[in-house]
Amino acid sequence: MSYQIPLFNLNFDEAENRAVVDVLNSKWISSGPKTIELEKKFADMLGAKYAVAVANCTAALHLAVLAAGIGPGDEVIVPSMTFVATVNCIKYAGGTPVFCDIASKENLCIDPDKIEKLITPKTKAVIVMHYGGFACDLDRILAICDKHKIALIEDACHGPMSEYKGRKLGTFGLAGCFSFFSNKNISTGEGGILVTNDEEVYERVKLLRSHGMTTMSYERSTGHSASYDVIGLGYNYRFNDILAGIGLVQLDKLLPDIAKRRHVRELYIKMLGDDERIVIPFRKYEEISSLYICPLVLNNGDAAYRDAVRSYMAKNGVQTSMHYPPAHRFSIYKDCPAELPVTEFVADHEFTVPMYGALTDDEVSYICKTIKDGLNSL
Numbered sequence: 001m002s003y004q005i006p007l008f009n010l011n012f013d014e015a016e017n018r019a020v021v022d023v024l025n026s027k028w029i030s031s032g033p034k035t036i037e038l039e040k041k042f043a044d045m046l047g048a049k050y051a052v053a054v055a056n057c058t059a060a061l062h063l064a065v066l067a068a069g070i071g072p073g074d075e076v077i078v079p080s081m082t083f084v085a086t087v088n089c090i091k092y093a094g095g096t097p098v099f100c101d102i103a104s105k106e107n108l109c110i111d112p113d114k115i116e117k118l119i120t121p122k123t124k125a126v127i128v129m130h131y132g133g134f135a136c137d138l139d140r141i142l143a144i145c146d147k148h149k150i151a152l153i154e155d156a157c158h159g160p161m162s163e164y165k166g167r168k169l170g171t172f173g174l175a176g177c178f179s180f181f182s183n184k185n186i187s188t189g190e191g192g193i194l195v196t197n198d199e200e201v202y203e204r205v206k207l208l209r210s211h212g213m214t215t216m217s218y219e220r221s222t223g224h225s226a227s228y229d230v231i232g233l234g235y236n237y238r239f240n241d242i243l244a245g246i247g248l249v250q251l252d253k254l255l256p257d258i259a260k261r262r263h264v265r266e267l268y269i270k271m272l273g274d275d276e277r278i279v280i281p282f283r284k285y286e287e288i289s290s291l292y293i294c295p296l297v298l299n300n301g302d303a304a305y306r307d308a309v310r311s312y313m314a315k316n317g318v319q320t321s322m323h324y325p326p327a328h329r330f331s332i333y334k335d336c337p338a339e340l341p342v343t344e345f346v347a348d349h350e351f352t353v354p355m356y357g358a359l360t361d362d363e364v365s366y367i368c369k370t371i372k373d374g375l376n377s378l
């Protein structure tokens with residue numbers, strides 16, 4: 001089905017095409033100088049000491065979990081209201097996910113009060129997900145982690161350049177993980193990056209990204225090293241220069257794109273903010289946000305009602321989505337204990353409306369009118 005208004009649109013033009021051709025002409029297409037340039041630029045933009053580009057964010061999360069020393073028998077507290085990769089990465093390392101509820105239908109991030117209640121002597125880390133590019137309550141979560149001597153890992157996929165008290169998301173924990181998947185704020189098709197301020201984490205992640213080898217082929221080709229040793233069980237989680245070329249162009253577009261998204265979000269709030277049937281999560285958020293997606297939560301009805309609203313939108317040419325079918329409801333996690341009343345409510349009442357910089361005022365008006373018509377008629 002082709003929609004008049006898609007959920008997301010790539011922010012691409014001739015610049016991405018040129019970047020790809022330039023890399024192809026350079027004859028270095030695997031991980032090399034463009035990947036290193038991207039890592040430096042991303043670390044600088046975030047004010048982080050180190051960045052390591054990888055194949056995707058799922059790989060970044062896996063490496064973050066390994067860097068935190070998580071293994072069999074260790075528990076990791078994680079929200080269920082996230083993309084399933086946030087949870088799967090714990091199991092890759094043999095750890096046990098412990099699901100934590102989110103704060104409220106206004107704040108879809110993990111609830112610090114509930115984190116503390118889930119801590120046991122086996123708890124080794126907390127993985128937070130900054131939903132939609134809006135920060136979790138990091139002051140409180142960091143205080144809990146410090147008190148119990150456990151690691152914080154940030155799934156910051158939704159939040160490149162988002163801030164909490166003036167500091168960029170992804171730079172608060174042991175590691176912050178970002179995605180360059182097609183529909184993210186920074187799109188390269190596939191890709192991800194891990195940032196950290198910890199030199200040991202940086203060295204370990206760089207090693208595990210490429211088979212546990214002490215040097216990469218680009219370093220050898222440039223004469224920095226003649227041979228290598230393998231000193232740990234690593235993976236092939238490398239990024240490549242073709243995608244890094246696209247990523248560098250996308251990084252230049254990130255802040256202007258976020259400014260346009262801010263205008264779109266203001267329109268949504270203006271047009272839907274007075275409707276008592278709808279909650280706009282994070283409505284009062286005042287800091288810089290990447291505004292990755294625009295979730296809405298219906299106050300009434302049930303999952304079938306929400307699905308009917310989504311069908312109505314689809315029939316009228318507006319693509320919508322759900323963020324997210326919660327992880328604890330998937331078959332693979334059905335045996336994990338999960339007391340998650342707020343997550344359950346949001347899972348049955350949330351839907352996500354289009355959000356990207358190129359949305360016109362007329363399109364946002366049409367989307368809002370369609371939502372209201374749908375709610376009036378159902």
Ligand SMILES: *Cc1c(COP(=O)(O)O)cnc(C)c1O
Binds near residue numbers: 083157
């Ligand atoms: C997209 C996404 C991921 C996975 O990213 P990939 O690069 O596709 O592996 C993980 N967590 C969240 C919250 C995401 O939105």
